[in-house]
Amino acid sequence: MFSLRQRGRWRLLAAAALVAVLASSCSTGAGAASAPTAEADKAGGTLNIGLSFEPNGVDAAVVNQVWRTVARALTDSLVFFNPETKKVEPWLATKWTVEDSRIYTFTLRDDVTFHDGTKLTSEVVKENFESLARPGIHSSAKTIVEGIKEIRTPSENVVVVEFEEPNAAFLVNLSRAHAGIVSAKTAEAPVEERQKAIDGSGPFYLAEYTPNQRIVLKKREDYDWAPAYFKRSGPAYLDEVVYKIIPEDSVRNGAVIGGEELQFIYWVNAKYVPQLKAAGLTISETVNPATGTEWPVNTSSKFLKDVRVRQALQHGIDREEFTKLASGGYDKVATGPLSKANPFYSDQSQYLTYDPDLSKKLLDEAGWSTIGPDGIRVNAAGERLSLRFPRDGAAEQVVQEQWKKLGIELVLDPPLPAEANEKLLSGEYDLAYWYHSTPDADVLRANYGVATGSNRSFIGRNDARGQELDKLLQQQNTVSDPAQRQAVVDKASQILVEDAYELPIVNDTDIWAYQPSVHDIKAVGLDQYLYSAWLSDK
Numbered sequence: 395m396f397s398l399r400q401r402g403r404w405r406l407l408a409a410a411a412l413v414a415v416l417a418s419s420c421s422t423g424a425g426a427a428s429a430p431t432a433e434a435d436k437a438g439g440t441l442n443i444g445l446s447f448e449p450n451g452v453d454a455a456v457v458n459q460v461w462r463t464v465a466r467a468l469t470d471s472l473v474f475f476n477p478e479t480k481k482v483e484p485w486l487a488t489k490w491t492v493e494d495s496r497i498y499t500f501t502l503r504d505d506v507t508f509h510d511g512t513k514l515t516s517e518v519v520k521e522n523f524e525s526l527a528r529p530g531i532h533s534s535a536k537t538i539v540e541g542i543k544e545i546r547t548p549s550e551n552v553v554v555v556e557f558e559e560p561n562a563a564f565l566v567n568l569s570r571a572h573a574g575i576v577s578a579k580t581a582e583a584p585v586e587e588r589q590k591a592i593d594g595s596g597p598f599y600l601a602e603y604t605p606n607q608r609i610v611l612k613k614r615e616d617y618d619w620a621p622a623y624f625k626r627s628g629p630a631y632l633d634e635v636v637y638k639i640i641p642e643d644s645v646r647n648g649a650v651i652g653g654e655e656l657q658f659i660y661w662v663n664a665k666y667v668p669q670l671k672a673a674g675l676t677i678s679e680t681v682n683p684a685t686g687t688e689w690p691v692n693t694s695s696k697f698l699k700d701v702r703v704r705q706a707l708q709h710g711i712d713r714e715e716f717t718k719l720a721s722g723g724y725d726k727v728a729t730g731p732l733s734k735a736n737p738f739y740s741d742q743s744q745y746l747t748y749d750p751d752l753s754k755k756l757l758d759e760a761g762w763s764t765i766g767p768d769g770i771r772v773n774a775a776g777e778r779l780s781l782r783f784p785r786d787g788a789a790e791q792v793v794q795e796q797w798k799k800l801g802i803e804l805v806l807d808p809p810l811p812a813e814a815n816e817k818l819l820s821g822e823y824d825l826a827y828w829y830h831s832t833p834d835a836d837v838l839r840a841n842y843g844v845a846t847g848s849n850r851s852f853i854g855r856n857d858a859r860g861q862e863l864d865k866l867l868q869q870q871n872t873v874s875d876p877a878q879r880q881a882v883v884d885k886a887s888q889i890l891v892e893d894a895y896e897l898p899i900v901n902d903t904d905i906w907a908y909q910p911s912v913h914d915i916k917a918v919g920l921d922q923y924l925y926s927a928w929l930s931d932k
Contacts, residue, residue, distance in 0.1 A: 496557050679906075692852040
């Protein structure tokens with residue numbers, strides 16, 4: 395998926411994820427208590443969380459940036475991805491069978507209800523899957539149900555999903571909030587309605603959504619079906635969670651330092667970490683388990699059809715300098731299209747070396763040997779080697795300066811948020827920006843697939859090498875054997891970076907900051923689970 399997230403402020407897309415959390419306290423959740431606290435003492439209180447942007451909704455099937463926050467507290471999934479074992483475990487489904495990665499049979503819990511009091515049944519699950527194929531549903535959710543041939547409900551607690559072709563990534567994808575199960579009423583509602591209000595089976599329910607101000611969640615007293623991973627049962631500890639929309643970094647940072655208005659903030663810019671640490675806040679870092687930050691290259695662009703120009707861009711990025719200047723070293727240099735935390739990662743760093751001399755040689759060979767009076771290369775037709783990019787921040791300016799030394803102009807030209815999706819889909823930009831957060835190789839198909847996978851792929855249908863790549867992207871999701879699938883993924887990963895269909899930049903890190911009174915917010919990949927969270931100072 396393409397994303398215009400700018401260190402937690404950009405709002406567009408992203409597919410979607412699960413990995414290790416590296417906290418400064420070496421814990422796996424927010425706030426480790428020094429001594430055991432009684433269950434009764436954990437209950438109660440309101441947790442105030444600062445958001446840097448208005449998410450434009452609360453349903454992860456419709457809008458993108460709520461999957462890791464609001465939507466994950468409102469909805470449960472059929473299965474849970476354990477970040478420690480890297481295995482899929484029961485949640486709303488108690489068990490399942492898989493035939494040839496094509497037919498999935500789920501047995502559901504019989505005690506689950508939605509906030510409106512209705513029961514979870516196989517028919518409700520069927521309606522959920524069917525609703526994700528509607529127009530207006532976000533691509534990250536729609537991709538999950540793509541290729542379904544039939545959904546059968548042989549009994550109230552059994553649902554069978556049959557695909558046209560094998561879908562090896564289906565279980566992992568089902569664990570995400572994009573596929574969070576909602577009530578029949580919500581599933582049937584128009585997209586515009588469910589964007590603003592959903593009824594899930596999660597530990598919290600939506601009490602208030604005031605755009606550009608706040609989102610209020612309240613505890614469900616009858617909740618009792620959390621995954622075994624949390625090692626507890628019953629309702630959540632917190633009585634209430636309030637997400638407050640505070641766009642200004644300085645105001646948001648000041649509020650969490652004060653501790654009254656906010657106790658927790660997401661997506662902290664690395665430059666603020668020293669200040670927040672000095673104020674006594676706890677800092678935790680969550681590494682993206684899927685792809686990291688990458689720039690897809692538009693091969694339909696007039697200048698970027700030539701693989702030599704694309705490769706010049708690839709070798710013209712000093713990723714070590716980028717991580718140092720853009721994130722203070724918090725992010726790590728990308729060494730392939732998949733994050734090192736992705737189970738299907740392979741090292742492709744040999745195609746990502748910083749070699750400006752090679753870049754210049756490639757540009758000369760591609761017909762860009764003349765340097766204009768402004769330092770930008772021109773071709774025989776007098777055209778300047780100028781490329782457009784849909785973001786403008788300090789990070790992008792690092793690459794802009796690096797490419798300028800090669801004679802390449804990078805124009806940083808972000809669209810208006812309301813126009814961003816349309817402009818990216820139209821191919822108006824030469825490069826884009828995206829990341830994904832699901833820990834599976836199928837994120838590559840979801841973002842670059844042509845036959846299936848993405849309506850945002852920049853790979854042209856007349857590109858022979860690109861079609862070879864697409865065949866591999868489609869094939870990897872049909873292979874059941876992990877070793878055989880890994881071999882296909884490795885080849886696809888190689889082509890992606892060797893032929894520079896994408897420019898991997900960094901394995902990005904999400905940074906959280908919170909008061910010492912906040913405990914046990916669980917990070918499962920980039921998803922935030924509030925079920926076990928509690929406050930020692932209420």
